[in-house]
Amino acid sequence: MMSQQPPPGNAVACPQGLPQNSALLISGTAAAPTVIDKKRFRRDTLTSHLGRDPQQHAGLVNTPVYRGSTVLFDDVATYEGRHPDDYKVMRYGIYGTPTTFALEEAVAALEGGDKAVALPSGLAAITAALAAFTKAGDHILMVDTTYGPTRSFCKRRLTPYGVEVEYYDPLIGAGIEKLIRPNTTLVYCEAPGSLTFEMQDIPAIAAAAHAHNIPVLSDNTWGTPYFFRAFEHGVDVSIHAGTKYIGGHSDVLLGLIVTNEKYWLPVRRAVADYGFSVSPDDCYLALRGLRTIGVRMRHQQESALKVARWLQQRPEVLRVLYPALESDPGHAIWKRDFSGAASLFGVVLKPLAWEAVGAMIDSYELFGIGSSWGGYESLAIRTDPKNMRTATGWNPGGPLVRLHVGLEDSDDLIADLERGFTTLKAST
Ligand SMILES: Cc1ncc(COP(=O)(O)O)c(C=O)c1O
Numbered sequence: 230m231m232s233q234q235p236p237p238g239n240a241v242a243c244p245q246g247l248p249q250n251s252a253l254l255i256s257g258t259a260a261a262p263t264v265i266d267k268k269r270f271r272r273d274t275l276t277s278h279l280g281r282d283p284q285q286h287a288g289l290v291n292t293p294v295y296r297g298s299t300v301l302f303d304d305v306a307t308y309e310g311r312h313p314d315d316y317k318v319m320r321y322g323i324y325g326t327p328t329t330f331a332l333e334e335a336v337a338a339l340e341g342g343d344k345a346v347a348l349p350s351g352l353a354a355i356t357a358a359l360a361a362f363t364k365a366g367d368h369i370l371m372v373d374t375t376y377g378p379t380r381s382f383c384k385r386r387l388t389p390y391g392v393e394v395e396y397y398d399p400l401i402g403a404g405i406e407k408l409i410r411p412n413t414t415l416v417y418c419e420a421p422g423s424l425t426f427e428m429q430d431i432p433a434i435a436a437a438a439h440a441h442n443i444p445v446l447s448d449n450t451w452g453t454p455y456f457f458r459a460f461e462h463g464v465d466v467s468i469h470a471g472t473k474y475i476g477g478h479s480d481v482l483l484g485l486i487v488t489n490e491k492y493w494l495p496v497r498r499a500v501a502d503y504g505f506s507v508s509p510d511d512c513y514l515a516l517r518g519l520r521t522i523g524v525r526m527r528h529q530q531e532s533a534l535k536v537a538r539w540l541q542q543r544p545e546v547l548r549v550l551y552p553a554l555e556s557d558p559g560h561a562i563w564k565r566d567f568s569g570a571a572s573l574f575g576v577v578l579k580p581l582a583w584e585a586v587g588a589m590i591d592s593y594e595l596f597g598i599g600s601s602w603g604g605y606e607s608l609a610i611r612t613d614p615k616n617m618r619t620a621t622g623w624n625p626g627g628p629l630v631r632l633h634v635g636l637e638d639s640d641d642l643i644a645d646l647e648r649g650f651t652t653l654k655a656s657t
Pocket residue numbers: 350351352353376423448450451469470471472473482483484601602
């Protein structure tokens with residue numbers, strides 16, 4: 230029979246609710262699913278054990294790729310008895326298969342949220358989450374340092390549909406309260422900010438928003454569920470580009486929205502209404518990436534800090550924008566709220582021609598040129614976020630380069646950057 234029961238309070242269960250006839254596909258034992266206690270174990274134990282149950286999958290360590298659209302039911306009554314809001318049981322492929330559920334359960338538990346839903350990209354997760362809480366006549370508060378395509382979605386989709394989008398200073402903290410209106414339906418954060426890496430005081434913002442019963446949505450792609458347990462700091466809806474560190478290998482596009490109990494249904498219904506669904510292969514890859522997120526991120530953080538400190542000493546560098554550095558204005562907040570840092574940061578160079586920056590990046594052997602980040606490989610781009618601000622200014626005093634530090638040897642990466650500075654010198 231289809232089980233409509235959620236796993237017991239503190240336990241992480243295997244994907245539940247397989248119809249009886251699916252026993253043909255899985256190992257025959259009818260034993261209760263393996264559960265692990267989310268509160269008893271630390272995060273590295275969780276990343277190893279969440280979202281899998283060998284007993285349910287012929288003894289296989291990993292939850293396999295379950296492909297499928299149609300799900301067969303035992304009888305008409307069971308088919309017609311499906312609850313439209315029960316998204317965590319097998320009913321139709323678009324709502325997920327055991328592979329999807331395994332990933333969703335693992336990410337939600339790691340971050341300390343209630344439930345998660347997977348989407349085909351990080352941007353899909355952003356747009357579905359925003360759509361879940363907006364309608365014509367609403368007002369929303371959006372951080373000025375948000376990811377560029379989030380701003381485009383607001384401008385090209387939300388605004389024409391009658392939603393007023395007000396951008397706020399990322400450093401606003403408790404001052405957000407003054408901007409809240411009777412028709413404000415959400416506060417959106419991203420910490421640190423895209424490209425410019427300002428930290429946000431999310432607990433202070435959340436306290437103000439919650440005093441008005443307004444949900445806080447946050448893009449936690451940089452923090453990841455591993456380094457920033459968003460729900461312990463007041464976030465209600467946490468958004469991830471799983472494309473980055475969760476996937477971790479630059480071979481998957483994926484988004485995840487994790488929510489607390491209160492805001493699960495509006496989010497999950499919005500995702501269903503848009504028909505977003507993720508390939509089980511991509512969920513499998515993301516779950517595989519999640520198993521090593523701790524070792525990768527700790528190692529990449531260590532290398533990123535070494536590279537960032539080296540850059541700080543360079544005569545060509547004006548400032549390194551990285552909250553993990555003691556000198557960064559956001560360091561105190563980062564240290565208070567995060568347990569680690571992503572290996573993505575900005576480098577402001579002393580004033581020089583834009584073309585010279587391009588020549589410097591072109592001369593790198595190891596830092597690739599391309600979009601995205603969070604994979605095992607290092608990346609570099611030049612970027613000018615000046616025109617992406619409306620509530621605050623951006624005048625850093627020189628051109629900005631964004632670096633992503635991968636898993637290569639950090640001394641080799643430093644040598645590559647040094648080569649770039651030599652090219653820079655030659656071209657100026
Ligand atoms: C902070 C942030 N959020 C969301 C996204 C979107 O993720 P995706 O590329 O999977 O759509 C990105 C992508 O670069 C990002 O940097």
